Amino acid sequence: MKRRQFIKTSAAGSILAPAMINGMPVHTPEPESWLRTLLQPQVDTDHVLVVIYLGGGNDGMNTVIPLDNYAAYNAARSNIAIPQNKVLALNGNNKSGLHPSMSGIQKLYNEGKVNIIQGVSYPNPDFSHFRATDIWTSASDSDRYISTGWAGRYLAEEYPGFPIGYPNSKNPDPLALQIGANLPLMFLGPNAPMSMNVSNPDIFKEWPAGVNDTPGNDYRGREVAYIRNIARQSKGYADKIVEAYLKGNNIGNYPAANYLGDVLKAVARLIKGGLQTRLYLVQVYGFDTHSDQVDATDNTVGAHAQLLQVLSDAVYSFQKDLEALKLDRRVLSMTFSEFGRRIKSNSSKGTDHGVAAPMFVMGSQVQTGIIGKNPDIPSNLSVNDNVAMQFDFRSVYSSILKDWFCVPDSERNNILFKNFQTLPIVNNNCSSTGIEDYHQNQEKLKLAILPNPMVERTELSVTIPNGYTRLHLIDPEGRFVKTIFEGKLEAGEHRFSLENEGFAPGNYYVYLQQTDAQRTESLVIAK
Amino acid sequence: MERRDFIQAGVRSRSMEAPPQSGLNPYTGPWTRTQAMHLLRRTMFGVRKNDLDWALSQGMSASVNGLLNDGLDPIPSPPLNMYSTTADPDPTTPYGQTWVNAPVLTQIPAQYYQSRKDSLKMWWTGNIINQKRTIVEKMTLFWFNHFAIELDQIPVAQPVYYYYKLLRDNCLGSFTKMLRAVSVDPTMLYYLNGQKNSATAPDENYGRELQELFAIGKGTDSHYTEDDVKAAARVLTGYRINPLVNPIGYYFDSTMHDANKKDFSSFYGNKSIAARPAILGESELDEMLTMLTSNTECARFLCRKLYQFFVYYEISSDAEQNVIRPLADQLRNSGYNIRSVIDTLLRSEHFYDQANLGCVIKNPLDYAVGLLKEFSVALPDASNIQQQYFGWAGITILSAYQGLNLADPPVVSGYQPWYQKPQYHEIWINSDTLASRNNVAATLFSEAGLDVNGIKYYTDPTIFTKSLKDPSDASLLVQEAVELLYNYPLSVTSLDYLKSFLISGLPDESYWTTIWTGFLANPNDPNYRSAVMQRLNALYSEIVSQAEYHLS
Secondary structure, eight states, rough: OHHHHHHHHHHHHHHHSSEEEEEEEOOOOHHHHHHHHHOOOOOOOOOEEEEEETOOOOOOGTTTEGGGHHHHHHHHEEEEEEGGGGGGGEETEEEEEEOOOOOHHHHHHHOOEEEEEEEESSSSOOOOHHHHHHHHHTOTTTOOOOSOOHHHHHHHSTTTTTTOSOSSSOOOSSEEEEEEEOHHHHHHHHHHHHHHHHSOOOGGGOOOOOOOOOSSHHHHOOOOOOOOHHHHHHHHHHHHHHHHHHHHOSSSSTTTTTTTHHHHHHHHHHTTTTOOOOOOEEEOOOOOOOOOOSSOTTTTSSSHHHHHHHHHHHOOOOOHHHHTTOOOOGGEEEOOSSSSOOOSOOSSSOOOOSEEEEEESTTTBOOEEEEOOOOOSSSOOOOOOOOOEEEEHHHHHHHHHHHHHHHHHOHHHHHSSSSSOOOOOOOOTTTOOOOOHHHHHTOEEEEESSSSBSSSSSEEEEEEEEEEEEEEEETSSEEEEEEEEEEEEOOOEEEEEEEEEEEEEEEEEEOOOOEEEEEEEEHHHHH | OHHHHHHHOSSSSOOOOOOOOSSSBOOSOOOOOHHHHHHHHHHHOOOOOHHHOOOOOOOHHHHHHHTGGGGSSOSSOOOOOOSOOSSSTTSSSOTTTTTTTTTSSSSHHHHHHHHHHHHHHHHHHHHHHHHSSSSHHHHHHHHHHHHHGGGGSSSHHHHHHHHHHHHHHHTSSBHHHHHHHHHHHHHHHTSSSGOOOSSOHHHHHHHIIIIIIISOOOTOOOOOOOHHHHHHHHHHTEEETTTTTSHHHHHHHHGGGGSOOOEEEEGGOOEEEEOOOOOGGGGHHHHHHHHHHHHHHHHHHHHHHHHHHHHHHHHHHHHIIOOOOOOOOHHTTTTTTHHHHHHHHHHHTTOOOGGGTSSSOOOOHHHHHHHHHHTTOOOTTTTTTHHHHHHHHHHHHHHHHOOOOOOOOOBTBGGGGGTTTTTGGGGGGGGHHHHHHHHHHHHHHHSSSSEEEEEEOOHHHHHHHHTOTTTHHHHHHHHHHHHHHHHOOOOHHHHHHHHHOOOOOOSSHHHHHHHHHHHOOTTTHHHHHHHHHHHHHHHHHHHHTGGGGOOO
């Protein structure tokens, strides 16, 4: 009973909490709106999201290379740095380029099919793989333990009551599929896991009917009920998967010996075969590159290069296949990893657990471009310095829920517990902000810090439009150590004084945010 | 059955009775098949009828003593070269000899590096299948999950054999000793980059996992800091792999060691490890491990993991107070003697509490090895070692398909069902793995047999049937089979449902009695045999396909 109570408590607690995040004044979702959500007809969409989990913590700075700050980048990680002339260029963007093994994603970007969000993390990040993965999959704050996943809650909003009465004539197909991947927490809804695992459609044969004694009200009864539920759903869904798989086909070519390519090929085939599944999870492991992420003699090849090549070749082939199958306008892919890695490399030609990293969203319907800037690289860099957060990962989820799945605000608040900033990631009929508008809004925020480095005190000059504004100090480990200001401000310049309250010396960041725009600037605190 | 009932039954969120209040007082209740089977299933991989008879005759106390007598279950002779061919020999190890002491720096044909790893996995599977009547194999898996490494990531197999041996030999011994040994073990030094950790370039990997996964955990009372991770990493600088000894060992390179003072947070009582000459740096490790094991959270963390492995994944607040806390005190007071806390747990009222029976979802090896034992599946003997290893290999592969890839957990935290909140053990069962288990159930009880990548397994279901008290009576047969295979009673309706597979299409049960007695009297008559086999296969296939069979 404890767990159930916990789920209830945490969901209720979050609904009632006066949430205020990322500059958006957030109204507390009212009980009525929660009820309305449940009574609303389901959103009818044929959109599909493929989530690609890069397990282990991807090194973002060797994925998207800061060409506008190349010397500092090279100095920070000379033993693994990608030579400037090997970095793959992006059309219309001379500030950033891609790792040389990512020619597939480069081509997609240049065709207008890739959106890169820089500096994605969350306040007070956790450096543990396992806790960080739980945070990303449950979409919780870093100090809260949520027993359901963001995708599970989304699907529970869309398909209330699941699993009772599912599958049914209106929803004959699994809601979500994990193909060769397994992140159970991401798909755990309030009542049941909302996804199905498949390694190979051939596996589903006859399902036994069976013994049906009422499960007891105890631990054993809970597990009997759980297994029966999996059996019942699988039995209902297995035929549909096999049917779609047999009916579907592929047109494009996929790379040989590419695990992710094989999996995405199956996804394309299932979609082509008519499966109405909304979410797919696939994964590539091995990004925990503490050592030897590059080869002894050539920084452009090695373990990390191979991983990025697997990713890039696979998503390229997938996109081309979808285009040939005329499915590309229905499918969006998104990568995520539990954290990025440090700015400075270690002497084992590797990088340790870090904070922020870029996310890639790909497909024919994305707004091409790079949101945010390349990481600031402090000049007196230590191994403990981290890439600053620019965007909360839940902003990316929120944007995709809003613009791709057309989930209304009230529902998104229920799913993500708070109202997060949305970003211009997907071209869509359900939203209006374009990436150009976004960049203009971004330009309207100005933040100057003097003196910098700060010893005892510094002045922050903030020039902004009228609106709800947040100003935070972030320490080298990504912790939001001080709220400098939070509240409504008139348009114009505002000055804030920041005292050194005994902050440990190091490379800090000041984070300024107003509605959908934000700015992060480096602040060195000295002795 | 009503479809609606079926659907309702499938909902996870149901009200639940209060969790068990019982604690660590010795259990003094009845000692029946139910309790004996519970003890055996939780401590071994699968149970044979003669194991059950043994435990029933011994009583609880002697059964626990026997299961904890690791002297009865020493490590079997090490894995063999069962892979090389005459045309392509292994230059260090003749066919049929063990490779575990082969010099690691000697080149062998490239494919044999993998062959050795494969033979290690098969051999380990064989150890589990052929386990003696002790807890040793379960404890070994517990520790390999706790101090997880991925065989796939280690270049050579020899040190991994010794790593396994370290965990197995000490599985009921001193945790502090094991923690010290693991911290400088060459396999671990390689896996978590300890060998690259130096004063000028600290590598945090082991320093972090030492606290998060091995000694302190991330419970609500765990408050170590990122600075503690960094300080631990500095203490751990300088340990290097020594490939020049056999078996591979480690050495302490003081020139790579950070000899400065290390300060830990208030969570560790602001412990400071004083600066000292680098050549004395190895003593810092002992000082730090003492700091870790002196922390109350260390013993509690370990007891929670043991509890989740052997009792149930959910630790109620009552269990935390009545079981975990006192058990953790005992663990610390005993100087981290693992045997003593397992002993207390397995004799406790809590362990035999009705609420804790049959609630653990079998892991894939419990499931597969259980089937082999219950249904007397014959495996190839040692007369042809390659065939013998292949017999084990099918189970290795099957288990890997179903989520437990022996010696190759997916990540350093081990297998998801033993750490991933909130589902834990439930993760063993998803649509894919359940389909796989159902395919096993369907094919093992067939003439064609179970086929795992070309390796075949057959059962003769008459052997299990003959072990029952009165198999000529269809009702009694089904009732006792269910009792043994589920360790939980079913309703008459469900027993009748299962019985229908035995008496298929027949108006009464007497036909079964006729063919069974006919079969016993004429064991070589193909007609009787066929009639009996067909019905038993249908029955057992159905029994082991139910949710109830997947619980231990």
